[in-house]
Every structure is written in C-alpha cells, then in structure tokens.
Amino acid sequence: MSQPDSTTSARPAAAGIDPRSPRFGAGITAVLLLIDLFLSLVGATTAATVLLLVIALLFAWGAFAGIRRHPYGALYRSLLRPRLAPPAELEDPAPPTFAQGVGLFVTGVGLVLFVLGVPLALPIAAALSFVAAFLNSVFGYCLGCQLYLLLVRARLIRRPAA
Numbered sequence: 001m002s003q004p005d006s007t008t009s010a011r012p013a014a015a016g017i018d019p020r021s022p023r024f025g026a027g028i029t030a031v032l033l034l035i036d037l038f039l040s041l042v043g044a045t046t047a048a049t050v051l052l053l054v055i056a057l058l059f060a061w062g063a064f065a066g067i068r069r070h071p072y073g074a075l076y077r078s079l080l081r082p083r084l085a086p087p088a089e090l091e092d093p094a095p096p097t098f099a100q101g102v103g104l105f106v107t108g109v110g111l112v113l114f115v116l117g118v119p120l121a122l123p124i125a126a127a128l129s130f131v132a133a134f135l136n137s138v139f140g141y142c143l144g145c146q147l148y149l150l151l152v153r154a155r156l157i158r159r160p161a162a
Contacts, residue, residue: 015090016089016091016092017067017068017091017092017093017096018076018081018090019087019089019090019091019140020080020084020087021072021073021076021077021081022067022091022096022099022142023136023137023140024072024075024080024137025070025076026133026134026142027137028075029072029103029129029133030130030134030137032051032054033126033127033129033130033133035051036048036051036052036055036126037123037126037127037130040052040122040123040126041123045122048122048123048126049111049114052107052125053111055129056103056104056107056108056111058072059100059107060104061100062097062103063097063098063100063101063104066093067093067096067097067100092159094148094160095142095144095145095148096142096144096145098144098145098147098148098157099136099143099144099145099147099148101144102132102143102144102147103129103132103133106125106129107125107126107129109121109125110122110124110125110126110128110129111125113125132144
C-alpha cells in the first residue's frame with residue numbers, strides 16, 4: 001500500500017519509503033473492507049465477493065510487484081505528499097511489502113473457502129483484514145509488519161540485501 005518518497009533527494013529511492021504512505025493506503029483499504037463486510041452481512045454476496053476479489057488483487061499487486069508500485073502509493077505521492085513536510089525518517093519497504101502478502105493470504109483464504117461453500121468465510125476474512133487495516137491506518141500499528149519482524153528475529157525469513 002505504500003510507495004517510496006520520490007521527493008527526498010538526500011537518500012536514494014532504495015533507502016526507504018515515506019511511512020505515511022502505507023497508512024494512507026491502509027485507510028483506503030479499511031474503507032473498502034468495511035463496505036465489503038457490510039455487503040456480505042446484508043446478503044449482497046455477489047457484490048461482496050467481487051469487492052473482496054478486487055481487494056485481494058490489490059494486495060497481490062503490493063506483494064508481488066512491490067510496495068513501491070502500488071496504486072495507493074501513486075495516489076499518495078500525487079495528492080498528499082506535495083502538501084506535506086518531508087518525513088522525519090524513511091522506513092524499510094520490506095515489512096509493508098510482507099504485510100501485503102499477509103493481506104493477500106487472509107482475503108485469498110476467505111474467498112477460496114467461500115467458493116467451497118463456507119458462507120461465513122467471506123465476512124470473517126473481510127473483518128480480520130479490516131481490523132489490520134484499521135490499526136495501521138489509525139494507530140500506525142501494522143500487524144503484518146510485526147509478523148515480518150518476528151519471523152526475521154526467529155530467522156525463519158531473511159531481510160533482503162540493501
């Protein structure tokens with residue numbers, strides 16, 4: 001959901017991303033997931049399924065194409081970033097990229113289970129994803145990023161070389 005800060009000339013683009021960008025993207029995602037949860041609870045399951053599929057594809061975009069290429073980051077860079085002061089520090093893009101993969105996993109499992117006949121899988125996947133996106137957007141607490149750091153500390157995954 002986040003993009004690098006392309007306006008900071010003191011650091012190369014590979015150094016990090018503006019930490020406000022993932023929060024912006026998480027806000028958009030949280031709103032979409034809340035709409036999806038509402039649709040699934042009122043019985044508009046076709047619309048809820050399509051919307052959750054779109055959200056899963058956006059998570060896939062961030063996880064596979066890289067967080068720097070996500071469309072929400074482009075929106076942030078064009079609409080908000082020019083109006084803000086430079087960030088105090090940049091953040092490593094690896095944890096938010098991993099978090100996109102976690103979002104893809106949760107929404108993907110929900111979609112697959114729903115298609116296989118588990119009717120509550122859709123609203124549960126939307127609700128779980130909403131909680132994570134809400135925490136990131138409002139409080140800056142990224143559950144997927146925390147999971148990434150735990151897995152790095154446990155040496156189950158490696159940090160990419162800088």
